[in-house]
Amino acid sequence: MVEGLFLDAAGMKALGAAIAISVTGYASAIAEKDIGTATIGAMAENEGLFGKGLILTVIPETIVIFGLVVALLINQ
C-alpha cells in the first residue's frame, strides 16, 4: 500500500472525493445565495419573474455536479 501524507492510498482517495464534493458544494451555495436573494427582491416587484429567477438561481448548481463527477472519477 502506498503511504500518503497521513493516510494510505484509499484514504487519500476518499479525502480527495470529499474535498471535491464539499468545496464545490460551498461554491454553488455561495453563488446561489447571492442570485437567490436578488431574485426574491426582483420577484417582490414583479411576480412574473419567477421562471427567469429560478433559472438564474440554479445555474451555479452545475459546479457541484462537476464536483460529483470528479469525486466519482477519483474513486474509479
Add this chain to the structure above:
Amino acid sequence: MSRPKRMTRAVIVGHKSILKETIDALHDVNLFHIEDFVEDESGFKISKPFKNAEEVSKKLVKIRSIANYLGIESKKPVVQKTDSVLRELDTKLNELDRAISAKTEAISQLEIELKDMEAQKREIMPYLSINLDFEYYRGYESLRVFAGTVKSSLEESQISSITRAYELYYDPQSKAVVLFVAKNDADKVYEVLQGLGFKELRVPERGGVPSELLRFIEQKEAEVTRKIESLKGEIESLKAKYADFILASDEVLSIESQKAELPLRIATSENAFIIDGWTPSEDYDKVVSVVNSATNGKAYITSLEIRHEDEDSVPVEYNNSKIVAPMQEVMDLYSRPKYTEIDPSSAILITMPLIYGLILGDIGYAMILGGLALTIKKLVKSDSVQSLMNILIYCEISAIFFGILYGEFLGFPLASSHTEHGVVPGLIPGWETINLFGGIGGEVFTFPIHRSHMIMTMIGLSMIVGLFHLNLGYLLGFSNVARNHGMKHAILEKGSWMIIQLGVILAAAGYLGIGGSALMYVGAIVLVLGIVMLAIGEGIAGVVELPSLMGNVLSYARIIAVGLSSIYIAGTVNDIAFGMIWADHSQIGFAAIAAICVFMLGHGLNSVLSIIAPGLHALRLQYVEFFGKFYQGGGRKFNPFGYIRKYTEE
C-alpha cells in the same frame, strides 16, 4: 411541434351611434384582442366612458369590499340569470351593506369596551394580594400613603427603625407595598423605599375591594366577548345567505364595467370610432359576422396585412391539443413564445416527464404522488392547479415506467441481486436480476437496472440522454432560424453546433481505437470546420460559448445524482425502521410501533422531496440547457375582450 395560432389584424370602423352594439357583440364573442389607442397627431382622441360607468364601478367597489370583508371564496357556481341579478342588485346591495355596517360598528364598539376593561384589570392587579378597599387610600390629613412596588425585598424593621407611626401591607411574592405613615416621617421613609427601588403605582379612582372589583370586571368581560361572538356568528350567516348573490353580481358588474370603460381604449373622432385589434385568423369570419349582425352591417370591418417589423408585437395564443395544454403553464412560467417562434410545449410534454421519471424511477413514490395528484385534481377546481396536477400525473406515469425498469419500490429493490456477499433477495420472490452486458469501468449492466451499483454507466447514459435533448434543441433552433432568416443562417448558427459535436464524437472514437486511428484526424477536421462555421454564424461570442457545451452535457449527470440521493434516503429509512423491528423480537411492541412511525414519516418526507428535487431539476434541464439552444420567448399574451362567465348567463 406547433406554432402559435395565426393572427389577423382587424380594424372596425363605424358611427358612434352603433358603438354600444359593437362593443356588446365583441364582448360576447370573446375573440378580439383590442390594442389600446395611444393619442397622437392624427386628430383622433380616446373617448369618454359610457354614462353608467361611474355608478357601476362604485357598486363594484362596494361589492368587492363586502366580499373581501366576508372572505367570500369562489365555489361551485350556481348559475343565475343576468337580468334577474341586475334587477335585485340595488335593493339587495343596500340591505347587505346596512346589515354589515351596523354589525361591524357594534363589534368595534364592544371591542373598545373590552380594551377599556383590560386596562382597568391591569390597574387592579398589583393590589390584589393586599386586598384593601381603595377608599382607604385617600382623604387623610396627617398621613401619607405610599402605594407601589419595590425591587429588593422589604423588611418591616427598616420602617420601624424610623418611625412607629405606620401601617405596612407588604406581599413578599409580588413585592407590592402599601404603606401608611405619619406625614412628619414621610420623607425619611421615602428615602428608604427609594433605596429599595420603589416605583409608585396609580391608585384606581373607584372604590371597592380589589378582588371583588376583579370578579365584577371579569364577568362583564365574558358577557361582552359572548356578544361579539354572536355578532360574528350573524355575519357568518349573512355570508352563507348572500354568497351566491355577491359572486353573481360581482361578475355582472365586472362585465358592465369592462364594456362601459372600453371607449377609453379606442380612437374616436367627433362622430366615428375605430377599434383596432387582433383575432385568431380561424375566427376572423366569425367576428365579422357577429359584428355585422349586431349592427345591421353598419360597421365596416377589414383585415390588415401584418408587416414583418410588427411580428414581434403580435399577441400570442397557444395552439395545442388538450393533452399538451397543461405544459403551457410551464411555458408561461418561463416566458410565452414569440409569434414567430416554435412553441416547444409539445416537446417538453415528452422530455420533462421523461427526465423526471429517469430521476425518480420508483414505483412506490410514483403511486403515492400520483394518487395525491388525482385527489387534489378532484378537490380543487382552479384552472392552474388542474394543469399543475396534470403535469404531475404525466411525470408520475413516467416515474412508474422507470420504476419498473429500475425495479424499485420505496427504496427496496424488487428483484434479487448477486453481490459479493451472496444473493440478496428482492421484494418480489422469483424475480432475478439478469446480467446483460458490461458497462463503463468494470460495471455490469443488468435488468432491472440497479442504479446504485452502476453509477459510472448511468452517468454515461445520462449524458447521452443530454446529448439527444440538446440536439433536439438545436433542431428546433435550426427550424426557427431557417424560417425567419433563411437556410444559410440556420446552418451557420445552429448546424455548426451539431457539426462540432459530430467532430468531437468522431475524434473520440478514433482516439479510443474504434474504426481506425485515421478517424481521429477526420474528426479533428470536422471539428475545426464546425468552429469556423460557428465563428462566421455567431461571431466571436459563439466561439467563446464553446466550453459551455461540455458544461451543458455534464449537467445531465444530475439525473443520476439526484436519483441516487433519493434512493439513499429511502434506503436509510428502511434500514432504520427494519433494524428497530428486528431488535425487538416481540410481535407488536413499542419498537414495532416506533418503527412504523419512522417508516411513515421518513417516506412521507421523501415523497415531498420527490416532487421538489426531481421536479426542479427536470424543469431546470428544460429551461437552462434545452431552451438555451433555441428559445427566446417574450411574446405578449392574447387577451381577448370578453369574460368567461361562471355564475351568470344571459
